[in-house]
Amino acid sequence: MxxxxxxxxxxxxxxxxxxxxxxxxxxxxxxxxxxxxxxxxxxxxxxxxxxxxxxxxxxxxxxxxxxxxxxxxxxxxxxxxxxxxxxxxxxxxxxxxxxxxxxxxxxxxxxxxxxxxxxxxxxxxxxxxxxxxxxxxxxxxxxxxxxxxxxxxxxxxxxxxTEPLSCSLHAVERAGITFDDVVVVAGCGPIGLGMVIGARSKNPAHVIALDLVPEKLELAKECGADIVVDIADEDAEKVVMDLTDGYGADVYLEGTGHPSAVTQGLSLLRKLGRYVEYGVFGSDATVDWSIISDDKELDVLGAHLGPHCWPAAIRMLESGELPMDKIxxxxxxxxxxxxxxxxxxxxxxxxxxxxxxx
Ligand SMILES: [Zn+2]
Ligand SMILES: [Zn+2]
The missing domain is CATH 3.90.180.10 (Medium-chain alcohol dehydrogenases, catalytic domain)
Known part of the structure; x- marks a missing residue:
């Protein structure tokens, strides 16, 4: 050596x-x-x-x-x-x-x-x-x-x-996804795609991915999103409200770190919905906190790193079922x-x- x-x-x-x-x-x-x-x-x-x-x-x-x-x-x-x-x-x-x-x-x-x-x-x-x-x-x-x-x-x-995927899986675990949930993932970078993979593995009713780049939305489909929304030219709120009889999504997983994705999440969620933040922000996000309290009584959760999720991430990667060549x-x-x-x-x-x- x-x-x-x-x-x-x-x-x-x-x-x-x-x-x-x-x-x-x-x-x-x-x-x-x-x-x-x-x-x-x-x-x-x-x-x-x-x-x-x-x-x-x-x-x-x-x-x-x-x-x-x-x-x-x-x-x-x-x-x-x-x-x-x-x-x-x-x-x-x-x-x-x-x-x-x-x-x-x-x-x-x-x-x-x-x-x-x-x-x-x-x-x-x-x-x-x-x-x-x-x-x-x-x-x-x-x-x-x-x-x-x-x-x-x-x-x-x-x-x-394994590292970014374990982080995404931890965010998914924080959300406590159940079978009937409509889950929205904001951002289709490595963390967002991992959230789509993790959310899909919990098998909820829908996994909806949001991004501005058409190629990344295509990749989100391969990762398990059944609905993708190009927020550059589609109204994500309308898509989610139409799908849920006007109630809103059960879970919102934020993986962009962009302040506009925070306000978007608060408006896409139904009452009593769960918001999980994984993004790292470069500037303050200003929101109306009464949406969290007296309007919707939301659970807002942070997530950091991927504790207790590494074995699961390794199993998923070793399964060979993920579009890893593209990711x-x-x-x-x-x-x-x-x-x-x-x-x-x-x-x-x-x-x-x-x-x-x-
Ligand atoms: Zn990292
Ligand atoms: Zn310690």
Whole structure:
């Protein structure tokens, strides 16, 4: 094994550099993992541009620490592990493994109660120096990581999609979908498409997908949406009201992070409906809160990360039934990380962009 490797290093907003750095050395119980694929997501962009530049909000700091290797959605092969690590995770050298994006402390109040996705120190790969991410040839899975084997038959980028899919599935779980529900999903990016997949697997009466890009709506159909609405030239509210005798949708899953999708959700929902927010917003969303209270008595729920959803996401990916070749639309070498970030920033052309380090 070479003693140095290529890695992308975040030095600050708009200052990511490809550098030659030492291959990390695993400590006791840790795994050295050769990265096979790492996805780029909106939160990577937020770090890349810095909060002020990308989101137009001067008061928000960028998320990440500097001198960090980005990348929190990845799959790789175990290159080195000791008996302790192998026994803990039930893995061996050569296995393909994914790790949940958060490395919990297992000591805080949340971790003690199984709510590890809210872990107080909140060490996520790619955002903290303590947990370097996957935009490198190798990375370390620390002792406290949640690690799962995943089939080597999947293309690497598909295996790395476990992370965004688990996030979508968690949002779906939060909604408590029942068989007779009419479910609306706002946004058909990676998170929205995963919500469509998850909502469909609960088999409700209808899964309705909303977006502005016709190709993404087509993809939403392949993911299980039975109705798609191009909100550029169709009235989503009319479609939903016609379908529900004027009552409105039972569930609204928001995966765009756009303020207009919030007001849209509140007007599409029936009384006593459930709203789940997964989007990360660049600006404040202003709504009439009395819709939530005395008009509709809504349940408004947040969702973050994909706790307890990774095994299900892996099963879905390994089933081979998802249109993953279309969802994983772009794979680039690590050296083209800038092109990858630009593709994601462009929004409409790509769905999931991944970097392939080796
Ligand atoms: Zn992400
Ligand atoms: Zn914790």
């Amino acid at each position: 070479s003693q140095t490797m290529q890695a992308v290093i975040c030095h600050g907003p708009r200052d990511y550099r490809l550098e030659e750095i030492p291959v990390p050395v695993p400590g006791p119980g840790e795994a050295l993992v050769q990265v096979e694929a790492v996805g780029i997501c909106a939160s990577d962009l937020k770090c890349y541009y810095g909060a002020a530049k990308f989101w137009g909000d001067e008061t928000r700091p960028a998320w990440a620490e500097t001198e960090v290797i980005p990348g929190h959605e990845f799959a790789g092969k175990i290159a080195q592990i000791d008996d302790e690590g192998a026994a803990r995770w039930g893995v061996e050298v050569g296995d393909r493994v994914v790790s949940e994006q958060i490395v919990p402390c297992w000591k805080c109040r949340y971790c003690e109660r199984g709510l590890y996705h809210m872990c107080k120190p909140h060490d996520m790969y790619g955002f903290k120096r303590r947990t370097p991410g996957a935009m490198a040839k190798y990375m370390i899975y620390p002792v406290d990581a949640l690690v799962y084997k995943i089939s080597k038959k999947l293309p690497p980028a598909h295996a790395a999609f 994983c639309s772009h794979q680039l070498p690590l050296a083209d990380f800038q092109k990858g970030l630009d593709l994601v920033a462009g929004g409409t052309e790509s769905v999931k962009v991944s970097l392939i380090p080796s």
